[in-house]
Amino acid sequence: MSTGTNVAIDGSRILAALAKVRDPELDEPITALGFVASCAVSADGHATVRLRLPTYFCAPNFAFLMVADAHDAVSALEGVRHAEVVLVDHFAAEAINGGVAARAGFERSFPGEATGELDRLRADFLRRAVLAGTDQVCRALPDIGVAAGLRLGDVPASRELDRLRERRAELGLPAGDDAPLLIDPETGAPIGPDRAAPHLRRARTMRVGIEANTGICRGMLRHRYQDEGEGEEER
Numbered sequence: 001m002s003t004g005t006n007v008a009i010d011g012s013r014i015l016a017a018l019a020k021v022r023d024p025e026l027d028e029p030i031t032a033l034g035f036v037a038s039c040a041v042s043a044d045g046h047a048t049v050r051l052r053l054p055t056y057f058c059a060p061n062f063a064f065l066m067v068a069d070a071h072d073a074v075s076a077l078e079g080v081r082h083a084e085v086v087l088v089d090h091f092a093a094e095a096i097n098g099g100v101a102a103r104a105g106f107e108r109s110f111p112g113e114a115t116g117e118l119d120r121l122r123a124d125f126l127r128r129a130v131l132a133g134t135d136q137v138c139r140a141l142p143d144i145g146v147a148a149g150l151r152l153g154d155v156p157a158s159r160e161l162d163r164l165r166e167r168r169a170e171l172g173l174p175a176g177d178d179a180p181l182l183i184d185p186e187t188g189a190p191i192g193p194d195r196a197a198p199h200l201r202r203a204r205t206m207r208v209g210i211e212a213n214t215g216i217c218r219g220m221l222r223h224r225y226q227d228e229g230e231g232e233e234e235r
Contacts, residue, residue, distance in 0.1 A: 024121070027125070028214060034221050048085075049085045051087045052224075053089075054217045129167045133207075140158060144200065148195075151178055151180060
């Protein structure tokens, strides 16, 4: 955690840090999804963040990842002396908040229930994001049939391409200009022309599924907190 005292810190910088934290299943920033209920920072660098989710029974493993990632993102900011990130209105909030604050990890936060940490889960969702991102990039191609022969450097620059590169890099998969556009998200092996069509169908199915789940979560959150805004910033 930063111990700087001469760096200006305000709510906008806290929100900017939280914008880098993603819902692992939806691959969208928690700020864009409305999961940040409020954030505040005191003059002496004490940052407080409240997170909320679409339902009371959202999966605790997903929730733990978001709270832990948010805590890490805010704690890393220069000028923040102490970060307090809490999940509200969730059945496992006490265990999650306590575990994250103590840096206990998921298994120790849920003794007798969890059987391991969440690295594998995070990687699984990153692989899904790579598949969905591949479809997003390929849909912009004038001829999707040539996708199997393209490298990332052959694809026009776009936000979707940048995002795909980032997700691949997080998994340790090829992400440079010379990397094939179509790869197996498990191994990084290139997808040849004979496997391109089923691979692209799988990618499209993944993208549609993630977008559908995102829409459902946004709707549920709006319904649950219909008398509140999409998130507040306090100073």
